[in-house]
Structure formats: structure tokens, C-alpha cells
Amino acid sequence: MNCPIRTLDNGVRVVAAPLKERRSTAIGVWVHTGARDEDARTSGVSHFLEHVVFKGTKRRTAAEIKEGVEGLGGSLNAFTSEEYTCFLAKCTSRHFEKVFDVLADMVLNASLQEKDIRKERTVILEEIKMTQDQPSQWVDELVAELTWEGHALARPVAGSMQSVSGLTTDDIRSYKDAHYRSGFLTIAAAGAIGIESLLKEAARRFDRAKPGTRRPLDLFQNRQTAPRLKLCHKPVEQTHMALSIHALPHEHPDQYVLDLLSVILGGNMSSRLFCEVREKRGLAYEVGSSVRKYHETGAFGVDAGVDSRKAVESLKVILAELRKTAVRPVSEGELRRAKDFYLGQLDMGLENTMSQMLWVGESVVRLGRCRRPEEVARAVAKVRREDLRRVAAAVFQTRALNLAIVGPGVDRSQKAFRKALAF
CATH class of the missing domain: 3.30.830.10 (Metalloenzyme, LuxS/M16 peptidase-like)
Incomplete structure (x- = not known):
């Protein structure tokens, strides 16, 4: 590019x-x-x-x-x-x-x-x-x-x-x-x-735009020392949960390691969460993971819409799958497929003019430079199995857990959710 x-x-x-x-x-x-x-x-x-x-x-x-x-x-x-x-x-x-x-x-x-x-x-x-x-x-x-x-x-x-x-x-x-x-x-x-x-x-x-520059950002300071939980009763047919764990900012040396970890855990229908939570146990219709990156902070997230009667069980299964990646390295085949998926999605996502504009515009605004797909491909190629385990162990910490749940009667299960909210 x-x-x-x-x-x-x-x-x-x-x-x-x-x-x-x-x-x-x-x-x-x-x-x-x-x-x-x-x-x-x-x-x-x-x-x-x-x-x-x-x-x-x-x-x-x-x-x-x-x-x-x-x-x-x-x-x-x-x-x-x-x-x-x-x-x-x-x-x-x-x-x-x-x-x-x-x-x-x-x-x-x-x-x-x-x-x-x-x-x-x-x-x-x-x-x-x-x-x-x-x-x-x-x-x-x-x-x-x-x-x-x-x-x-x-x-x-x-x-x-x-x-x-x-x-x-x-x-x-x-x-x-x-x-x-x-x-x-x-x-x-x-x-x-x-x-x-x-x-x-x-x-x-x-050329006549008024002069002016940005003021320094009010940087986020992470002072969280224990899991946080918010439960909201809503009379709907399904319970929706969002898990968020403090993670990495833009330009962090391990940013692509975390991206690949997200692919493996919840990035597609071959992912661990999809296979375990939906295909094997039938606990959810929709489950997936994502990564948010900001200037000085970020988060690893998991979203799921689950059977309201089995919400606590679903949370336990999700956390167990995340914990596994911090204990045992993924297989070479799993890592290879994650890399191919990640780079394939990037290539296909940049096929039209609008996606190219969004890529270069966001890159310059956020980083002050144009990040090239070739640069991403080189960084992804360097990721090893042990890198995934190392980053998972660093990010997946009980003290960094945040969980919000919306669903029928979820407030009545606060004690059970709080007990389950740990690695």
C-alpha cells in the first residue's frame, strides 16, 4: 500500500x-x-x-x-x-x-x-x-x-x-x-x-481553517484491584452478558498477539468459545470475543446471549476457556489458522475504496503515520505459541475482570455470579 x-x-x-x-x-x-x-x-x-x-x-x-x-x-x-x-x-x-x-x-x-x-x-x-x-x-x-x-x-x-x-x-x-x-x-x-x-x-x-492543536489527553489510570459486577433486570427472553478485561493500548508490542488470541477464543465459528459454549453445550446462540484499543489503554471482551436459566454456567465455561490459554500453549495448527484468518480478513476488508480510506485515515489520526498491511503481516508472522500463553497469563487476571449482565431476574443471582467471576 x-x-x-x-x-x-x-x-x-x-x-x-x-x-x-x-x-x-x-x-x-x-x-x-x-x-x-x-x-x-x-x-x-x-x-x-x-x-x-x-x-x-x-x-x-x-x-x-x-x-x-x-x-x-x-x-x-x-x-x-x-x-x-x-x-x-x-x-x-x-x-x-x-x-x-x-x-x-x-x-x-x-x-x-x-x-x-x-x-x-x-x-x-x-x-x-x-x-x-x-x-x-x-x-x-x-x-x-x-x-x-x-x-x-x-x-x-x-x-x-x-x-x-x-x-x-x-x-x-x-x-x-x-x-x-x-x-x-x-x-x-x-x-x-x-x-x-x-x-x-x-x-x-x-487553508483557512482556524489554527489550533489538541490539548494533552486526560489519561486513564487503571486502579482496579478486584472484579466488578453490574446486574440489570430486564424482562427479555435471553440473558446478555458482556465481559471486559483490562488489556493493551495501540502500538503495544503485543497488540497482534492479543488480536490472534481473540481470533482463537471467539473470532469465528471455529473458535474455542463458539465450539464449547454453543456447539458442544448449547448454552448460547451468539458468543464471540473482541479487542478494544485506545491511546493508553484497552480491553479484551467477550459478549454472549445465553439461556437465562444457564447464565451462571455459561459464565463459568467462558472463563474456563480463557483460563486454558494462559496455562497451555495453543497448537501449531490452531495458531496457523488464526494467522491465516486474521490476515485474510484484513486483505478482504481492504478490497474497496471506502475501507482503504478508513484504514489510512484512522491510522494517521491514531498513530500519526500510515500503518501498512505488510507491516501487520510481518508482525503477525512473528507471533509464537508461547507469546499467546504469556499474554493470556498477563491479561486474564481476576482483579481485572468486569462483567455486566442484562436479563430477567439476574439480580436474584448476584451471589452466584460474583462467586463465578474469577479465573
Whole structure:
């Protein structure tokens, strides 16, 4: 992958991933600010701002923004995470300049009118309610509260009903003014585009972005010394559990070891958790593992939707499978298959222009450089069986366990869950 990076005079970074024989271009305007940059009172403001940016600028109405992209056969979207916000579009190469102009106008010149903010508040409050109505999503928010207790990472990206209801127009405008500045911005594109063309178009639109750089992060300090448990009764047909264990940040030397461990434990239908919890014991329809990585911290997670009558048993089986990897090295065949799966998913995931743009954009925003797939492949190839056992033993510690459970009558089994929550 060739992804040259340039910087405008005002600090806006520009990165391109030219792809041969492509007729489309994906473009993203990345803003290096997200939910972790908010305080408790303004929780959700990054996500709120992402919504209202679409409502119009001095040059375009909300309808004209959408028509300016979709009317040319393109697509337009945005998302907010804990560490960044991204506004993205995809279009045929001949319409790139017009679509890029819409994105730039949105990000730099959003009107942020009181009437639009008032209407969008209702939409976001409904979004929060929808998450709370879906236990498989709500349980992930609950376990984040436990894992990063007392820190901004513990709060939902969308905010709470209370915080979103309290956000004022001035709050949103002030947040945009402080964070949508040149030192926060990265322009990424992939497809039928070269770095010089992208640099020229970016300079035309972003050379007047207000100067400004990020303030130092409020770093999370892990002070957890014992397992944490949160049980929420909800009259649903299935019990949903989310297990979270403090793990590794971005750029940690063992990050790919942990990724491969996640593949082996719960990354696919061949994984240990899927085979043991679902196929062998019939305890769950869905079970899987994942890894979260932030600037200075991270977590290894397991999510499962289980038979409510066998929730405690399911937890014991899950923890037992994790514990095995810390005691006995996996087989050579299991490690080989995990590597092939991991790299195969990476290769297939980078086949289109949008996925390439997301890869290079996130890489530059998070790491300040373009991480190449070849670099990942070399690191993965070096992982050995003993590395997996070593990292599992270091990460899978009882004191680092966090468990959230949502289901019918789970609060009545608190003692049993607490007893089972140990390696």
C-alpha cells in the first residue's frame, strides 16, 4: 500500500491511498476529537455536533447537502467514536471535487441553528432509548462504565438522557470552535486519486481553517484491584452478558498477539468459545470475543446471549476457556489458522475504496503515520505459541475482570455470579 502523507501550512494533514483501476474515490474528513474529550456535563456533544453538521451551512441547506452527493450517485455518512469523528463520502472519480466541496463546507461552515439543534436533540434522545431497548447493545455500555470507571471512556459516545437534554446551542458551537481546527483535521482519500491532486483540493478548501492543536489527553489510570459486577433486570427472553478485561493500548508490542488470541477464543465459528459454549453445550446462540484499543489503554471482551436459566454456567465455561490459554500453549495448527484468518480478513476488508480510506485515515489520526498491511503481516508472522500463553497469563487476571449482565431476574443471582467471576 502506497499512502503518502503531506501537511498544509496550517497543520491539516492530507493522506492518499491511490488504487489502480478504480472508478470511485472515497474521501473522509477526520476530526481528532471524540467522546473522551468531553466532560460529564457535555457528554455526547461530539456525537450531537456530528448530527447537526448535516443540517446546513451558509451556502447549502440540509437538502442541498444530501442532494449534492446523492444526486451525483454518491453516498454520504459520518460517525463518532471515543477518540475521533469522521465525515465520509464515496463517489465516482469525475465528481470528486464537487463531493469534496460538500464535505468541506459541512465541516468548516455548519450553521448550527437553534431550531435544528432543538429538533435533532429529540432524534438523539430516541437513539439513546433505542440502545437501551436493545440489551445486546446496552450491556456493552454498562460494562464500559465498569471498565473505565471515573473516566470519560466510561461514558456512552451518544451521551446520556440527562447530558444530551442539557446541552445548549452555545455548548455545541463552543465545542466546534475549540476542536474543529487545523491541528485536529486529517483529510484522507482512497481510489482514483493521487496525493498531489488531493493536496491541491485540500489546500483550496482547508487553508483557512482556524489554527489550533489538541490539548494533552486526560489519561486513564487503571486502579482496579478486584472484579466488578453490574446486574440489570430486564424482562427479555435471553440473558446478555458482556465481559471486559483490562488489556493493551495501540502500538503495544503485543497488540497482534492479543488480536490472534481473540481470533482463537471467539473470532469465528471455529473458535474455542463458539465450539464449547454453543456447539458442544448449547448454552448460547451468539458468543464471540473482541479487542478494544485506545491511546493508553484497552480491553479484551467477550459478549454472549445465553439461556437465562444457564447464565451462571455459561459464565463459568467462558472463563474456563480463557483460563486454558494462559496455562497451555495453543497448537501449531490452531495458531496457523488464526494467522491465516486474521490476515485474510484484513486483505478482504481492504478490497474497496471506502475501507482503504478508513484504514489510512484512522491510522494517521491514531498513530500519526500510515500503518501498512505488510507491516501487520510481518508482525503477525512473528507471533509464537508461547507469546499467546504469556499474554493470556498477563491479561486474564481476576482483579481485572468486569462483567455486566442484562436479563430477567439476574439480580436474584448476584451471589452466584460474583462467586463465578474469577479465573
